[in-house]
Amino acid sequence: MxxxxxxxxxxxxxxYVQRRFxxxxxxxxxxxxxxxxxxxxxxxxxxxxxxxxxxxxxxxKSQTSIPNSSVWKRFSSxxxxxxxxxxxxxxxxxxxSDMFFDNLGTMFLSAIAITIAxxxxxxxxxxxxxxxxxALEEETELDPLEIHELQLANxxxxxxxxxxxxxxxxxxQNGEITAQKMTYTSFVSxxxxxxxxxxxxxxxxQLGHLLDRLALxxxxxxxxxxxDDNNNNSGNGNGEDDDLLDLDLLLTIxxxxxxxxxxxxxxxxxxIMMSQQTTQSDVKDYAPESHLLRMITNLQKTCQLVxxxxxxxxxxxxxxxxxxxxGTPHEMLTIAKESQKEKISQ
Numbered sequence: 001m002x003x004x005x006x007x008x009x010x011x012x013x014x015x016y017v018q019r020r021f022x023x024x025x026x027x028x029x030x031x032x033x034x035x036x037x038x039x040x041x042x043x044x045x046x047x048x049x050x051x052x053x054x055x056x057x058x059x060x061k062s063q064t065s066i067p068n069s070s071v072w073k074r075f076s077s078x079x080x081x082x083x084x085x086x087x088x089x090x091x092x093x094x095x096x097s098d099m100f101f102d103n104l105g106t107m108f109l110s111a112i113a114i115t116i117a118x119x120x121x122x123x124x125x126x127x128x129x130x131x132x133x134x135a136l137e138e139e140t141e142l143d144p145l146e147i148h149e150l151q152l153a154n155x156x157x158x159x160x161x162x163x164x165x166x167x168x169x170x171x172x173q174n175g176e177i178t179a180q181k182m183t184y185t186s187f188v189s190x191x192x193x194x195x196x197x198x199x200x201x202x203x204x205x206q207l208g209h210l211l212d213r214l215a216l217x218x219x220x221x222x223x224x225x226x227x228d229d230n231n232n233n234s235g236n237g238n239g240e241d242d243d244l245l246d247l248d249l250l251l252t253i254x255x256x257x258x259x260x261x262x263x264x265x266x267x268x269x270x271x272i273m274m275s276q277q278t279t280q281s282d283v284k285d286y287a288p289e290s291h292l293l294r295m296i297t298n299l300q301k302t303c304q305l306v307x308x309x310x311x312x313x314x315x316x317x318x319x320x321x322x323x324x325x326x327g328t329p330h331e332m333l334t335i336a337k338e339s340q341k342e343k344i345s346q
Contacts, residue, residue: 153206155259180247
C-alpha cells in the first residue's frame with residue numbers, strides 16, 4: 001500500500017512538474033512579438049492552403065471546359081476567315097475612296113467640259129433653227145404688218161358674209177371648186193362683180209397690189225415647176241395654162257384681206273374646204289384629211305402660217321448638231337393631231 005501510494009505520488013509530481021515546465025516555456029517564448037509572428041505564419045499557412053485548393057479546382061475546371069482539337073480548329077479557321085474578309089473589304093473600300101480622291105480633279109474638269117460642249121451644241125442648234133426661219137421669212141412675199149394693214153383697209157366691207165356670197169357665186173357658176181382653174185385677172189373681175197352688186201359700182205379692194213404680189217408669186221412658182229417638168233420630159237409647155245391657178249388657192253389669197261376675227265377667218269377657210277364636196281352625200285360636219293392637206297398647202301403659199309410653226313426638226317440629223325427644215329403639210333398635220341390627242345387625254 002505504501003509503495004502504491006508512493007508511485008501515485010510520484011506520478012502526480014511528474015505531471016505537476018511537466019505542466020509547470022510547459023507553462024514556464026510558454027511564458028518564456030510566447031512574448032507579444034513572438035505571438036504576432038506565430039499568428040502571421042499561421043495565417044499565411046491557411047491562405048496558402050486556400051490558394052492551393054482554388055488552383056486545383058480551377059485547373060480541373062479548365063480541363064473539363066477545353067474543347068477537343070477539331071472544334072478548336074474549326075473555330076480558329078472561322079475566325080481567321082472572317083478577319084480575312086473584313087480586311088479585304090476594308091482594303092477594297094480604301095482603294096475605291098483613293099481612286100475617287102485621286103481623280104477628283106479629272107472628274108471635275110470632265111463635268112465642266114461636258115457642260116460647255118452641251119451649251120455650244122445648243123447654241124449652234126439654235127443658230128440653225130434661226131437660219132432656217134430667216135430663209136423662210138426672206139421667201140415670204142408679205143410680212144405680218146402688211147397683212148394687218150390690208151385687213152384694216154378692207155374693213156368692214158370685206159367680212160365673213162361677203163366671203164360667203166363670193167364662195168356661193170363660184171359654186172353656183174362653176175360647180176366643184178377643186179376642179180376649177182382660172183387666171184388671177186378673171187378671178188378678180190368676178191369678185192368685184194359680186195361685191196359691187198352688194199355695195200356700189202365704184203367699190204374696189206383696197207391695197208389690192210398686196211394680193212397681186214401673192215398671186216404673181218404663185219404664178220411664177222407654177223411656171224418654174226412646169227419648166228422643170230418640160231425639161232425632164234423634153235416637151236413644150238403651154239404658156240396660157242401656166243397662168244391658171246386653182247380656184248381654192250385664189251379664194252385663200254382673197255381671205256388674206258378678210259376683215260374679222262380669227263374665228264371668222266377659220267369659218268371662211270372651213271367653208272372653202274367644204275365647198276370641195278362634189279355631191280350632197282359627201283357633205284359632212286368635218287373635212288377629209290385630203291382637204292386639210294390641200295388647205296395647209298394653200299396657207300403656206302399665201303403666207304398665212306407663222307414661220308416658227310413651219311420650222312421642224314430634221315429626223316436622223318440630230319448629231320452632232322440638230323438640223324431644221326420647212327415642214328411639209330403632212331408633217332404639220334401629224335404634229336397637230338398628236339398635240340390634239342395630248343390635250344384630249346389631259
